Amino acid sequence: MKRRMNARVVVLETVVAPLYWIILAASVWILLRGHNEPGGGFIGGLVAVGATVLWGAARGPSSARHKLPFGDPVLLAAVGVLASAVSGIPAWFVGASYLTHQSFMLPLGFTELWVSTVMLFDAGVYLCVWGAVSGFGLGLLAIDDDAGDEGADAAAPRARATTKAARRARR
Amino acid sequence: MAGTHDHSSGGHGGAPGVALRGHAMGLASRAAFTLLPAAALALLLWALGAFELPQVWRTPWVPSLGIDLAFRLDGLSALMLLLITGVGTGVFIYAGGYLAGHPHQRRLYGALTAFMLAMIGCVTADDLFVLFLFWEMTSLTSFLLVGFNHHDQQSRKSAQQALLVTGSGGLAMFAGFVLLAQAFGTSSISAIIAAAPAAEATPALTAAVALVLVGAFTKSAQVPFHFWLPNAMAAPTPVSAYLHSATMVKLGVYLVARLDPAFGAWDWWQWTLQAVGALTAGWAMVLALRERDLKRILAWSTVATLGTLVLLVGLPGAGATAAVAALLLAHALYKAPLFFVAGNVDHEAGTRIIDRLGNLRRAMPWTATAALLAGLSMAGIPLTFGFVAKDAINSAKAAEQLLPLVQIGYGVFGAIAVAVAGVAAIRIFWSHRGMKELPKAHEAPIALVLPPLVLALAGVVLGAVPSIARPLVVAAAEAMWPIGTTGVAGALERPFDHVLEPSFDIASMVGMLAVTLVVGAVVYFFWDPLHRAFDRVAGRLDWLGSAAHYARILKAIPRSAAFFTRGLQHGRLPSYSVALLLAAAAFLGGAILVGGGLLGAGMFDGAFAGGGLALPAWTPPSVAITGACLLITLGALLAGVFEQRLAMILCAGIVGFGSALLFLFAGAPDVAFTQFTVETVFVIVAASVLLKLKRLGRTTSIRDPRNRPGALLAALAFATAATLVFLVTGADPIDPSLSAYFSERSVPDANGRNVVNVILVDFRALDTLGESTVVMLSFLATAPVLFSLRLARGSRGKEPKR
Amino acid sequence: MIWVIALAVWTTLLVGARLAMSRDLFRVVVGLALISSGIVLMLFSSGRVSSAEPAVIAAGEKVLPATAANPLPQALVLTAIVIGFALICFAFILVVRVVRDAETDDAEDLRYAEPAPTHAVEPPASPEGCDPRHPLDEPRTGGHP
Incomplete structure (x- = not known):
């Protein structure tokens, strides 16, 4: 345990909480402006991945995993793909082909908001990239994290022998 | 009965x-x-x-x-x-x-x-x-x-x-x-x-x-x-x-x-x-x-x-x-x-x-x-x-x-x-x-x-x-x-x-x-005497008959199958890679040779056999692009030189950052930003893999034999052929009709001013949907591997081997 | 312009290919990453690198000016980068798994899929029965200094 504490930079651990939310907010901003300015779902998603990986590096991958929406990268990516897929359906109601994006102006009283299925599509891409890529990152970090306990494992030869026996038995 | x-x-x-x-x-x-x-x-x-x-x-x-x-x-x-x-x-x-x-x-x-x-x-x-x-x-x-x-x-x-x-x-x-x-x-x-x-x-x-x-x-x-x-x-x-x-x-x-x-x-x-x-x-x-x-x-x-x-x-x-x-x-x-x-x-x-x-x-x-x-x-x-x-x-x-x-x-x-x-x-x-x-x-x-x-x-x-x-x-x-x-007179x-x-x-x-x-x-x-005499003679000639050939073929098929399978599926990864790259080089090089009219003239017709491919003319590059390219070149060269794994991934990272710079200078901020983020995560991920390998006792990379002429040749052939294709493509005038279409229709059809993003999420939305599915599936494919890695934590514990 | 990029592409592909054919699994993956970088670079530049102006239409305008960069290769490359990265991660995880199971990262020692033959025709019955130098049973000899 001590070794693990030393391995981490304490400063990073304290700074990471505000940083995480700032980066996430930036990523959402990048996502939303993407249609008209540089940005978009792919980049926004990758920036969000940066936030998650940062959290994972600072406070451990499982903590970062729980911090994700739905608490699971697979689920997050799946929801993203699903959102993108669903965004193409409204086109059918107006007789257009699948994924022909529909938009309209939503009156809000004081102003009008431009709403489009493109938003849902791009958000889906964002979630998919965020989920999948941060899943990779956290997965690899987690392997490393597990290895942190390994130095304590003194009974190495015996353990190794049992592993082998188990492996044989599996075959 | x-x-x-x-x-x-x-x-x-x-x-x-x-x-x-x-x-x-x-x-x-x-x-x-x-x-x-x-x-x-x-x-x-x-x-x-x-x-x-x-x-x-x-x-x-x-x-x-x-x-x-x-x-x-x-x-x-x-x-x-x-x-x-x-x-x-x-x-x-x-x-x-x-x-x-x-x-x-x-x-x-x-x-x-x-x-x-x-x-x-x-x-x-x-x-x-x-x-x-x-x-x-x-x-x-x-x-x-x-x-x-x-x-x-x-x-x-x-x-x-x-x-x-x-x-x-x-x-x-x-x-x-x-x-x-x-x-x-x-x-x-x-x-x-x-x-x-x-x-x-x-x-x-x-x-x-x-x-x-x-x-x-x-x-x-x-x-x-x-x-x-x-x-x-x-x-x-x-x-x-x-x-x-x-x-x-x-x-x-x-x-x-x-x-x-x-x-x-x-x-x-x-x-x-x-x-x-x-x-x-x-x-x-x-x-x-x-x-x-x-x-x-x-x-x-x-x-x-x-x-x-x-x-x-x-x-x-x-x-x-x-x-x-x-x-x-x-x-x-x-x-x-x-x-x-x-x-x-x-x-x-x-x-x-x-x-x-x-x-x-x-x-x-x-x-x-x-x-x-x-x-x-x-x-x-x-x-x-x-x-x-x-x-x-x-x-x-x-x-x-x-x-x-x-x-x-x-x-x-x-x-x-x-x-x-x-x-x-x-x-x-x-x-x-x-x-x-x-x-x-x-x-x-x-x-x-x-x-x-x-x-x-x-x-x-x-x-x-x-x-x-x-x-x-x-x-x-x-x-x-x-x-x-029918007969001549029409009568059957x-x-x-x-x-x-x-x-x-x-x-x-x-x-x-x-x-x-x-x-x-x-x-x-005289059936019986004939039988005896004939059986004796024919028995000696059985090995010539087709039944014997059938037996031989039946035996030879698995043998030759084993021979070819073991020749092709020998189980040595580096040789597989050599074969793959050589094949890629052969296809690319073949395309160059045929397109340049150097080989198989007349074998293909129409656009492909235009003959006489030209290389692009030298134009003085801008300073920014030149810098980015030199950075990429340097990073790649260093990645090839260093034996140390950490140094190698840092050099590979330089290649990525160089590319990001190039994209930025070439008017592609979206791509540049993506590349930049990816490269950062790549270095983090690769470093964590390195740590893991180190804990498994694999601190240093395995030295390749100094002389691998086959591998060097394959690498040279592949890189040169691919680059030649690239150069030849660059010499031809570009057909701008598709880009022009997207540039013109972006605002009227999709209400978006970032043409790149509009292409991704609107014009070619189905492709993008497919690509995000690929990303998700590739992660899904690793999930069991990751799971098994985590599962094995309790019983693993190997001595670093020295 | 294109010649400078070609130099970068050539070097990246050359080194990437060289690493991809290496015995060391980690270097193989890095080599793959380099090859993918080189190809992305190539795809991007085949849309001509001529302008530093982003492919974004100014507010109020309807059409992208002709001086702007070509948006098409950008769109293609953008997704290629993300997918390529996902696959590199996949490869890394496989490497870790292989190293943990086989206790080697030397590609020459990995003969799980095609163990050495034991019979002229019959396939090897099991990894244990075929190769006395199977990575599971024998410590690796060469490779590490």
Whole structure:
């Protein structure tokens, strides 16, 4: 345990909480402006991945995993793909082909908001990239994290022998 | 009934009493199965009376390929159908008695029924591919039936052999069919037959016909594919009588006869059929001399008859055509009963070895009668249908100029056929040889006696009154005769007016008959010495035969497969990579060479062979781009130089950051930002992998051998070829229409000003959806690996190895 | 312009290919990453690198000016980068798994899929029965200093 504490930079651990939310907010901003300015779902998603990986590096991958929406990268990516897929359906109601994006102006009283299925599509891409890529990152970090306990494992030869026996038995 | 006898040694295993799982069939279910061919036979006879031939029925099956589910019933089909259902009825009755109480009798009936349906489809199909389908079905059901005694290794081997030989022949035939269908633009058999005489013999067509002939020859056991048929005698006797005598093996003959009006005018078609047929007819009969097993003797004589049929198809002229039809019928009427007889002898006496049989007429009078009647027909004695067929053959031969080979082959066939008939009908029933070795033989039950008697009697009746069979034979012959051979004055030529009428040249007929009979009798009386002498000689030459070649091929296939697989799948990853990169380089380089007109000019036409590819001109690059490129180059070079893993990934990171800079300077902030983020995460991920590897004891990379010229060459070739393609592409003027379209339609159609993003999420949204799915799936694929890595945490713990 | 980029592409592909053919599994993956970088660079630049102006239409405008960069290769490359990265991660995880199971990262020692033959024709029955130097049973000899 001590070794693990030393391995981490304490400063990073304290700074990471505000940083995480700032980066996430930036990523959402990048996502939303993407249609008209540089940005978009792919980049926004990758920036969000940066936030998650940062959290994972600072406070451990499982903590970062729980911090994700739905608490699971697979689920997050799946929801993203699903959102993108669903965004193409409204086109059918107006007789257009699948994924022909529909938009309209939503009156809000004081102003009008431009709403489009493109938003849902791009958000889906964002979630998919965020989920999948941060899943990779956290997965690899987690392997490393597990290895942190390994130095304590003194009974190495015996353990190794049992592993082998188990492996044989599996075959 | 049969259970009281000892008959364990015969070819039909699984005698009653042997404890096998399964249920014996009752009389009712056997009768129900037997009703099927009987009903088909009745239907056929009714239809032949009620309808005018030919009858056609077709419905689209695979319209996109122009394949119809087409069936056509003409004279030849009707004759074959008559054999299939007629002999089939006998076989179904016989099988009920022969395997009475056998636990797998139901399976046999099932396979026989499937086989019969396949045969019916085969001989009525009017589309090449429909025919092929049913043809393969007969091969498969034949495999099941030959291997019916699957606990016997010999049986399994024979089944495999039959399947491999006829199956590979079927593949050749399929290739031929595809070529034929392409050559004629249709797969309808009747349309091809109508069009073929006018067609030019192109190499493709010639190859097609040759391939089809290979298929037909394997099915009909012609030399050099003759060896499988006698081995298939491992099947139970009803199967042998049905498949390997009366019906399936005649499919090859049927096919060549069916196509004879199309290609019969070709010289090589005639010669091939005559030569192969004559060779088979003579040689198979001689091989019959080597056998002691009654069923195998009959099998060889069947092969010889098939050869004769092929020979007759190869002969031009109307007489030969009629002779084919007559012999088809005659052979079914005498060979099926003889097989039944052999089965009865086996069933009741316990052996089929002719040395141990003799004087069976007392014990089995009805079987003996059937054998005698069938034997007379086989020997071609007057007043049998065998004689009628022989007469038709002789008059057909008299009308043609014959190759000497045909004369010899047919002569040998005729003589030994008489001897074989003598062995099957006289030797085992009337002579006293081997009688003492016999166990107590009894007459077989009625189900085993009735079918051979009826069929053999039919042969005699038709022989006495050939006019009964005449309409059928004439109709079949007409179906094998080229369409449109009308006389000059428009009046139809009638080539078949005198079919099956006795030829009036009595003297020559009697002379020929006498010669055949005398030679046959000599062979019959000296069967044993001839057998010994011939067996000794032939035994030394076995290694030359096609059966030996078959065994060699069977052994060589897995060996060569192992050789090539181990050459290609050697399990060394670096060599795989070399091969992959070299292949990629070869394709890219080939494209350059062909596109540059340096190679294969004229091989390609149109845009690809423009010839003379140019390299782009040198333009002074901007400072920013140059800097980014130099950064990339430097990073790549350093990544190649450093052995240290951490240094290497940092250098790879430099390549990525350089690319990001380049994208930024080239007006692609989106891509630059993406690349930048990816590169950052890449370095983090790679570093964590490094840490992990270090904990596993793999701190340093493995040093590659200094000299790997192959790898260096592959890398150089790949990089250079790819870069050349890139340069050549850059020299051509770019086609801006697509980019211009997106640039113009972005705002009006999609309300988006970032064209790149609009392309991604709007114009090409389906692609993007697919790509995000790929990203998710690639993660999903790693999830189990990650899970197992985490799972193993508790028990892992390895010492870092030093 | 294109010649400078070609130099970068060539070097990246060359080094990437060289690493991809290496014995060391880690380097193989890095080599793959380099090859993918080189190809992305190539695809991007085949749309012509001529302008530093982003492919974004100014507010109020309708059409992208002709001086702007070509948006099409950008869109293609953008997704290629992300997918390529996902696959590199996949490869890394496989490497870790292989190293943990086989206790080697030397590609020459990995003969799980195609163990050395024991018979002229028959496939090797099991990894244990075939190769006395199987990585599971024998410590690796060469490779590490």
